[in-house]
Amino acid sequence: MFSAPASHRRLAAVGTDLPPGTAPDGSRGQILSESLRLFAEQGYGAASIRDIASRVGIKGASLYSHYPSKAHVLAELVRIGHEEHFRRMRDALLAAQPDVHVQLAAVVRAHVCAHAEYPMLAVVSNSELHALPEEFAAPLLAIRRQSEMLMLDVIQRGVNLGVFKVPDIQLAMTAIGAMGLRVAHWYTPDSGKTPEQIADTYALFAARLLGVTA
Amino acid sequence: MFSAPASHRRLAAVGTDLPPGTAPDGSRGQILSESLRLFAEQGYGAASIRDIASRVGIKGASLYSHYPSKAHVLAELVRIGHEEHFRRMRDALLAAQPDVHVQLAAVVRAHVCAHAEYPMLAVVSNSELHALPEEFAAPLLAIRRQSEMLMLDVIQRGVNLGVFKVPDIQLAMTAIGAMGLRVAHWYTPDSGKTPEQIADTYALFAARLLGVTA
DNA sequence: AAAACAAGCTAACGTTCGCTAGCTTTCAAT
DNA sequence: ATTGAAAGCTAGCGAACGTTAGCTTGTTTT
Numbered sequence: 001m002f003s004a005p006a007s008h009r010r011l012a013a014v015g016t017d018l019p020p021g022t023a024p025d026g027s028r029g030q031i032l033s034e035s036l037r038l039f040a041e042q043g044y045g046a047a048s049i050r051d052i053a054s055r056v057g058i059k060g061a062s063l064y065s066h067y068p069s070k071a072h073v074l075a076e077l078v079r080i081g082h083e084e085h086f087r088r089m090r091d092a093l094l095a096a097q098p099d100v101h102v103q104l105a106a107v108v109r110a111h112v113c114a115h116a117e118y119p120m121l122a123v124v125s126n127s128e129l130h131a132l133p134e135e136f137a138a139p140l141l142a143i144r145r146q147s148e149m150l151m152l153d154v155i156q157r158g159v160n161l162g163v164f165k166v167p168d169i170q171l172a173m174t175a176i177g178a179m180g181l182r183v184a185h186w187y188t189p190d191s192g193k194t195p196e197q198i199a200d201t202y203a204l205f206a207a208r209l210l211g212v213t214a
Numbered sequence: 215m216f217s218a219p220a221s222h223r224r225l226a227a228v229g230t231d232l233p234p235g236t237a238p239d240g241s242r243g244q245i246l247s248e249s250l251r252l253f254a255e256q257g258y259g260a261a262s263i264r265d266i267a268s269r270v271g272i273k274g275a276s277l278y279s280h281y282p283s284k285a286h287v288l289a290e291l292v293r294i295g296h297e298e299h300f301r302r303m304r305d306a307l308l309a310a311q312p313d314v315h316v317q318l319a320a321v322v323r324a325h326v327c328a329h330a331e332y333p334m335l336a337v338v339s340n341s342e343l344h345a346l347p348e349e350f351a352a353p354l355l356a357i358r359r360q361s362e363m364l365m366l367d368v369i370q371r372g373v374n375l376g377v378f379k380v381p382d383i384q385l386a387m388t389a390i391g392a393m394g395l396r397v398a399h400w401y402t403p404d405s406g407k408t409p410e411q412i413a414d415t416y417a418l419f420a421a422r423l424l425g426v427t428a
Numbered sequence: 429a430a431a432a433c434a435a436g437c438t439a440a441c442g443t444t445c446g447c448t449a450g451c452t453t454t455c456a457a458t
Numbered sequence: 459a460t461t462g463a464a465a466g467c468t469a470g471c472g473a474a475c476g477t478t479a480g481c482t483t484g485t486t487t488t
Contacts, residue, residue, distance in 0.1 A: 010344045210422075
């Protein structure tokens with residue numbers, strides 16, 4: 001029961017940014033953007049088609065010219081969120097070969113930055129996936145497992161090399177992952193900290209957590 | 215997007231335990247218990263009065279003999295969750311005077327154990343509070359702030375004493391808090407790890423994160 | 429025995445939900 | 459000028475929602 005926004009809101013952020021190039025033009029994009037805000041603030045179940053449409057400036061029925069169902073809108077948002085997260089982690093890792101300390105910092109930084117730069121997308125991707133029927137969720141869970149594997153592999157390699165020392169690799173990964181996840185709930189640009197500054201501090205925390213003493 | 219249950223469920227646990235002495239006898243207690251399961255698995259908005267009642271073995275209307283509204287049921291669950299969490303943290307801290315390393319371990323252990331032993335209660339307390347109207351949420355947020363303060367004070371004291379070294383105290387607290395929060399989502403007794411074992415490992419992680427090298 | 433109460437029931441209210449059918453408007457391409 | 463697709467609209471369906479009213483039944487208290 002920690003690190004939530006001061007009010008009873010689900011997250012502190014107010015921007016509905018989507019990664020560049022992921023939102024279609026016109027009404028389709030506006031529907032995605034306004035759905036993102038409402039799903040993040042109220043949850044998928046509590047956000048109605050009519051709510052979304054009225055923010056876009058159209059009627060509820062007109063939304064079905066653009067998406068076949070409410071679930072398709074959520075699935076699209078979660079897909080964008082998971083793909084962006086995975087892409088950032090993978091790219092950061094590829095650019096950080098071959099030192100395992102540098103790799104760890106890169107992957108933690110990418111993880112944290114993704115959650116700080118797109119907090120609404122992260123909250124929806126993480127907290128609303130359960131609302132999707134299984135056939136929608138399955139390919140998204142596959143992406144999630146790939147992202148986990150990226151971090152787990154770095155930790156495993158560090159342990160094999162003897163530079164990381166932990167009682168349990170899985171517990172270390174869930175701990176580091178959780179730190180970054182939670183950023184999406186409390187981060188706001190008003191805090192005076194940039195995502196990069198937070199990411200740097202969390203990368204330090206991750207290294208220390210893994211037994212790196214420097 | 216880490217450390218979730220393998221499926222698209224919101225949490226891995228299946229037990230609906232409430233802390234001893236917190237659930238009333240009879241139907242009132244059953245309503246609390248079944249509401250806890252449904253709120254945790256599906257979210258407050260997606261769980262209907264009729265769902266809850268049918269699991270208790272009564273009709274939806276009969277539920278109103280015991281609670282004045284659906285929101286009152288949620289508020290009661292969140293109150294129980296927050297009070298149990300705070301009580302454990304405070305008691306652990308009081309029993310751990312005066313060494314700051316011992317205090318840190320105690321407070322982190324209490325935090326983690328509360329989330330592992332009552333995962334459904336923790337998920338509901340943390341993820342569904344936003345569904346309550348503000349007048350219900352305000353006193354619960356006050357408890358939450360007290361719990362945060364307990365951990366923050368320990369960290370602050372350690373930093374003042376020079377035994378903890380971090381770039382940012384607030385970031386350290388959110389990181390440590392987040393690690394424990396997330397346990398509620400993936401923990402299940404089947405894993406072969408006890409809450410105490412996980413808590414011990416996380417206490418080690420927290421100490422390392424704060425720059426303790428031992 | 430009578431009265432009061434507790435705890436359940438059926439029926440229904442008004443609202444909102446996701447979604448569909450079918451119509452109008454706009455506007456670019458033929 | 460005509461056509462045809464795109465994108466909006468109104469109206470409404472059936473279902474589910476939280477909640478209320480009023481009744482029955484069984485137990486406890488007076």
